[in-house]
Amino acid sequence: xxxxxxxxxxxxxxxxxxxxxxxxxxxxxxxxxxxxxxxxxxxxxxxxxxxxxxxxxxxxxxxxxxxxxxxxxxxxxxxxxxxxxxxxxxxxxxxxxxxxxxxxxxxxxxxxx
Amino acid sequence: xxxxxxxxxxxxxxxxxxxxxxxxxxxxxxxxxxxxxxxxxxxxxxxxxxxxxxxxxxxxxxxxxxxxxxxxxxxxxxxxxxxxxxxxxxxxxxxxxxxxxxxxxxxxxxx
Numbered sequence: 001x002x003x004x005x006x007x008x009x010x011x012x013x014x015x016x017x018x019x020x021x022x023x024x025x026x027x028x029x030x031x032x033x034x035x036x037x038x039x040x041x042x043x044x045x046x047x048x049x050x051x052x053x054x055x056x057x058x059x060x061x062x063x064x065x066x067x068x069x070x071x072x073x074x075x076x077x078x079x080x081x082x083x084x085x086x087x088x089x090x091x092x093x094x095x096x097x098x099x100x101x102x103x104x105x106x107x108x109x110x111x112x113x
Numbered sequence: 114x115x116x117x118x119x120x121x122x123x124x125x126x127x128x129x130x131x132x133x134x135x136x137x138x139x140x141x142x143x144x145x146x147x148x149x150x151x152x153x154x155x156x157x158x159x160x161x162x163x164x165x166x167x168x169x170x171x172x173x174x175x176x177x178x179x180x181x182x183x184x185x186x187x188x189x190x191x192x193x194x195x196x197x198x199x200x201x202x203x204x205x206x207x208x209x210x211x212x213x214x215x216x217x218x219x220x221x222x223x224x
Contacts, residue, residue: 004156033211033212035212035214042214042215042216042217043157043200043212043214044214045211045212045213048211056211058211088154090156090157091156092156092212101147101159101162102159102212103159104149104156104157104158105156106155106156107154107155107156109154
């Protein structure tokens with residue numbers, strides 16, 4: 001089975017721009033979660049989507065949004081980029097029940113200049 | 114959410130057994146304990162998960178005492194490639210899949 005894939009792997013943007021990151025979960029997985037990892041704050045939960053609905057949300061501003069499509073693929077959008085948004089953005093998928101193991105993708109490295 | 118505490122770093126040598134202990138004093142009845150491994154610039158990789166007593170798989174063992182206030186990840190005969198950050202997480206059994214990561218333990222395996 002193919003693992004979680006994320007595109008693009010690397011991205012450079014400037015302040016004020018917006019960006020869209022994509023995540024394709026493992027086949028059959030219905031839950032997709034997004035995390036932000038920075039040296040200062042570590043790994044932080046952004047949100048989770050299950051069956052096209054946001055099921056959980058972390059403590060991030062409204063500039064961070066996401067969606068999930070009927071094939072379970074998910075996108076994450078960050079508007080009005082700030083320097084502090086530079087991070088590794090990780091996507092994780094799981095079948096969707098509460099005890100499922102989450103499998104992470106390789107991440108998208110976003111640099112905001 | 115139960116907070117986890119684990120050592121910031123550990124050093125070991127190739128071939129040794131490494132035990133990383135995690136404290137989770139406020140663990141709730143339905144919480145699971147999960148460990149992930151992460152290499153630089155990669156996503157975390159699931160290692161092992163358990164609820165109580167002992168769980169073993171092909172890469173590690175997880176020991177959980179009866180009071181469940183701590184857990185120990187045991188890596189047998191580590192190699193240089195086991196150098197990574199290891200995260201202990203308490204996964205709440207509630208709607209959704211939200212993992213709360215702490216600072217992790219940076220394991221350095223030396224030759």
